[in-house]
Amino acid sequence: MKQVTLIPGDGIGPEITEAVKTIFNAANVPVTWDEENAGQTTFDAIGELIPSTLIASLNKNKVALKGPITTPVGKGFKSVNVQLRQMFDLYSNVRPAKTTPGVNTRFENVNSVLFRENTEGLYSGLEIFDERLQIADSISRVTREGCEKIVRAAFEYATRHGCKRVTAVHKANILKHAGALFLSVFREIAKDYPDLQADDIIIDNMCMQLVVKPEQFDVIVTTNLFGDILSDLCAGLVGGLGVVAGANIGDEMAIFEAVHGSAPDIAGKGIANPTALLRSAIMMLHHLDLKDEANRIEAALEATLANKEECTGDLGGKANTMQFAQNIIAKL
Ligand code: NAI
Numbered sequence: 001m002k003q004v005t006l007i008p009g010d011g012i013g014p015e016i017t018e019a020v021k022t023i024f025n026a027a028n029v030p031v032t033w034d035e036e037n038a039g040q041t042t043f044d045a046i047g048e049l050i051p052s053t054l055i056a057s058l059n060k061n062k063v064a065l066k067g068p069i070t071t072p073v074g075k076g077f078k079s080v081n082v083q084l085r086q087m088f089d090l091y092s093n094v095r096p097a098k099t100t101p102g103v104n105t106r107f108e109n110v111n112s113v114l115f116r117e118n119t120e121g122l123y124s125g126l127e128i129f130d131e132r133l134q135i136a137d138s139i140s141r142v143t144r145e146g147c148e149k150i151v152r153a154a155f156e157y158a159t160r161h162g163c164k165r166v167t168a169v170h171k172a173n174i175l176k177h178a179g180a181l182f183l184s185v186f187r188e189i190a191k192d193y194p195d196l197q198a199d200d201i202i203i204d205n206m207c208m209q210l211v212v213k214p215e216q217f218d219v220i221v222t223t224n225l226f227g228d229i230l231s232d233l234c235a236g237l238v239g240g241l242g243v244v245a246g247a248n249i250g251d252e253m254a255i256f257e258a259v260h261g262s263a264p265d266i267a268g269k270g271i272a273n274p275t276a277l278l279r280s281a282i283m284m285l286h287h288l289d290l291k292d293e294a295n296r297i298e299a300a301l302e303a304t305l306a307n308k309e310e311c312t313g314d315l316g317g318k319a320n321t322m323q324f325a326q327n328i329i330a331k332l
Contacts (some may be wrong), residue, residue, distance in 0.1 A: 002288050005057045005064035006033040010040045011262025012272035013067025019274035019325040020065070020281050026329040029285065029293045034061055038080050039069035040262075049080050050087075058088065058253060063288065065281055066257040070264070078125075081257075085118045086125075090248035090255060091146065092153045093118040093227060096283070097234035102306035103243055103315060109215040110237050113163075115154040116227020118248055120146045121178070123224045142178040142223060147185035153249070154221035155193045166190070168200040169222035169230065182223055206230065210237065235259065242314050243305075245279035247287070254287055256280040270320045273312040275301065278328075300331035 008017040024031060036054040043049050049071075058064055069080045084090065093116040099105055126139035151168070158166050168186040172179035183200060190198035201209065203226050209216065210230070214237045222230060235244040241260035248255045258277040266272055278301060285294035304310050310327040311317030319327060 001030050001032050002063070002290075003032050003034050003061050004284070004288075005054070005061045006035045007038055007054065007064060007066040007069075008035065009037070009067030009258075009262060010070040011068060011264050011267035013039075013069070013258075013262055015267075015270060015272050015321050016258065016274035016277045017065075017067050019321050020278050022322070022325050023278065023297060023328055023332075024281070027293055027297055027332050029290065029297075031285075031288070031290075038066075038084075040072055043072060049077065050083060055087075058084075058255075062253045063284060064253075064255045065277070065284055066255050067277060068258050068260055068262040070262045082123060084255060085248050088250055088253045088255075089119060090250040090253060091117060091119050091149050092247075092249040093231070094153075094157070094247045094249060094283075095231040095234065095259065096245055096279075097231075097238045099238050100243065100302060100305050102308060102311075103239040105237060105239050107214055107237055110234075112214070112217040112234060113157065113161075113219050114227060114231050114234055115150055115157070115219065115221040116231055117142075117146060117150040117222070117224050118227075119224070121224030123228075140175070140178045140223075140225075142181050144181060144185060147182045148189065151182075151186050151189045151221055154219050155189060155196065155198075158196055158219040159193065163196070163218045165197040165199070165218040166193070167206075167217055167220050168198075169203050169206045169220060169226055170200060171203050171226070173202060178223070186221065203230075207233065210234065231259070239315075241276065242273045243275045243279070245276060245283050247280065247283050249287075254284070256284040256287070270322065271313055272321050273314050274321055274325060275305070275315075296332055297328070300328045303331045304328045 008014040036057045071079045095114045098111045122140045124141040128137045170179045172183040246259040304327045308316045
């Protein structure tokens with residue numbers, strides 16, 4: 001049995017978490033859950049966004065599954081997601097985007113994985129505001145070490161998964177330091193992987209290429225802000241945030257998460273789509289080397305998604321969250 005920290009999160013978080021737990025139970029997955037919450041609900045209850053009991057659980061288990069978290073609006077509240085990534089040096093944000101039969105999209109045959117640097121760049125927290133002059137500076141700090149870690153993670157993934165091409169996305173023509181450092185590290189590391197096609201593309205061209213011919217890309221690697229935006233763009237190509245998985249991975253720890261938000265507009269109604277969290281949980285099973293369980297659940301999910309009637313409302317179906325989960329279980 002492997003123990004995993006489970007963070008249900010806010011809004012629809014507990015509902016989609018329950019669905020994933022039910023499916024794991026039915027599939028006899030050898031995982032036990034160590035449940036600790038974070039976010040708005042926790043803050044309202046105990047005055048802390050990330051309780052020390054959660055940090056202890058993460059340090060102990062090293063693997064977590066996380067639902068969406070609401071960051072309270074207002075000064076002084078730093079995003080829980082950003083804090084967890086920085087606290088545990090979860091430098092790779094990994095976002096697969098693959099078209100699924102039955103899920104309506106404008107494109108077919110999209111199958112890419114985006115590696116976003118998760119702790120540096122414009123999210124380093126280096127911001128200065130001159131009140132008198134009304135000038136704001138947000139500093140993009142990019143380090144050689146940070147670039148090396150994310151680029152190597154992308155090439156290693158490509159090698160392990162039999163991918164053919166790794167594409168770096170940058171703006172080195174304008175960002176003469178931050179962009180150039182990332183690009184030169186990419187070109188250096190690419191030499192260690194002669195069997196892979198390595199190329200690079202400027203962010204603006206990449207946006208155009210992705211909405212014209214997305215099936216040409218395989219593994220994509222980029223810095224924090226570009227990755228934040230591109231990963232949602234890629235999600236849109238394959239059916240939206242409700243159906244894509246995400247993971248934050250470091251050398252010591254990995255947190256798998258639903259990439260959509262807490263959906264306050266539908267929270268408590270029992271109609272949320274658990275696919276994004278389930279797909280993240282499947283990624284987690286691969287990470288834990290539970291490949292048979294991962295493949296069984298994935299096959300049952302794909303078979304369910306192929307039949308619209310069995311899906312939740314956002315995918316054009318009539319099922320609620322738990323009926324959708326039961327439809328998956330019936331196919332295990
Ligand atoms: P959102 O993703 O929660 O909702 C956008 C729209 O998508 C809503 O109409 C919602 O009903 C729908 N939706 C989202 N997930 C769904 C699902 N699984 N099934 C069916 N419909 C779904 O984005 P929004 O409204 O901008 O953010 C709400 C809260 O979530 C905010 O407090 C924000 O800070 C937080 N958030 C947290 C994230 C995380 O923890 N990873 C990511 C994005 C937002």
